[in-house]
Amino acid sequence: MADFDAQPGRNAPLDSELSSAQLEADEVDLYAGLRGVAGLVADARGLIAVLGEVAEFARRAIPGVEGAGVTLVDSLEDSSSVETWAVTAEFVERIDKAQYVDVHEGPCVTCMQSRRPTVSGSLGSDSRWPHFGGRVARMGVHSALALPLIVGDQVIGAVNAYAHHRDAFGEHAVELGGQFAGPAAASVYNAQLLARAQERTTQLQRALGSRAMIDQAIGIIRSRSGASAEEAFDRLTRLSQSENIKLAVVAERLVNESVRRARARQGV
Structure with a gap:
């Protein structure tokens, strides 16, 4: 059973409704995403390129995702200083700007504080983020899944996934997202180390x-x-x-x- 923070008072979609063919297809997509982020480490790409690839692999690997983004914590500032570095769709950038710049609340902020995946199936009625949820719902986006990127005991960022329809992310999606987040965190962390080493060399x-x-x-x-x-x-x-x-x-x-x-x- 996946361990995550669900929306209070709202039941997540039942995984029993998923067909065996759909479950198998999701596993194939997850494997492709994991293989992809593993290849990023071997390729030693630049940080921005790695983050863009991780966001795209997340969109493919996690079922129900219509737009994904990768956010990093500024290691030179406090843990509340975050910035979206890569997105797969323009609406994700607008959502995360509202989250980090305008209202300073939302699923990504919560997941990095709790260090647990955070799910919402109806952002407009989610009591955890009264300012963020309504704004995003008016954009036509109703579901969110935020996955913390953790290396050791350090939260280095998060993968944020969004969908326009309600209740897009059930326990199955969270479980696959959790399996993806670990290797993704390692790829992002290694890319950060490489970028810092290159900067110091310069x-x-x-x-x-x-x-x-x-x-x-x-x-x-x-x-x-x-x-x-x-x-x-x-x-x-x-x-x-x-x-x-x-x-x-x-x-x-x-x-x-x-x-x-x-x-x-x-x-x-």
């Missing part, structure tokens, strides 16, 4: 480039004035402070001017 390369430019500027000052390396660096620093310009920019300007003068003397 920052390091920039820092090394700036350091090389500063060293060149120090050498130019020393050759012109006979100053020591420390004295030349102090001159650069004072110039940076007096003009309120970054040290690397001052150094680059000095190097470029020296090169221009050298070329002028050589008639280049």
Whole structure:
């Protein structure tokens, strides 16, 4: 039996009404989704590409989904700072904007707080989100399934699934969604780690480039004035402070001017 937070006072659709053929087809779709997110890890794609693929695989893997999105928690902020990074349909983006920006309530917010799947079969009458539910129902969307993405003890985001008709997600859908969310979380987490490593590498390369430019500027000052390396660096620093310009920019300007003068003397 799937463990999830259902809409209070509303009965979910019975799985017994599903045919064996439908159950088998759902299992095939789930397997395809799981195989897809596993491939994302192996491909080492960029973060945005991975999130878009995860959203699309979720739409296919979870029965009843008409639009899906992936939301991430901003790890540099508190847990309430979330943002939708990928959607499979425009209406999902509008729904999640209402959830995160306008009213700060909804199934995704709840599922990340509870760390449990959250289901609603009639958003307009769901007492848990009085401001969110009515707004989304007026968009013609009545069912929601939010699945937390958890790695270790950390909630890194959520997969949000929506449908226009009521009671789209029963226990069967929640169970398959839960099976999908675990591998999806691993793929998203690994993509985040890769993106951060690439960002740190880029920052390091920039820092090394700036350091090389500063060293060149120090050498130019020393050759012109006979100053020591420390004295030349102090001159650069004072110039940076007096003009309120970054040290690397001052150094680059000095190097470029020296090169221009050298070329002028050589008639280049």
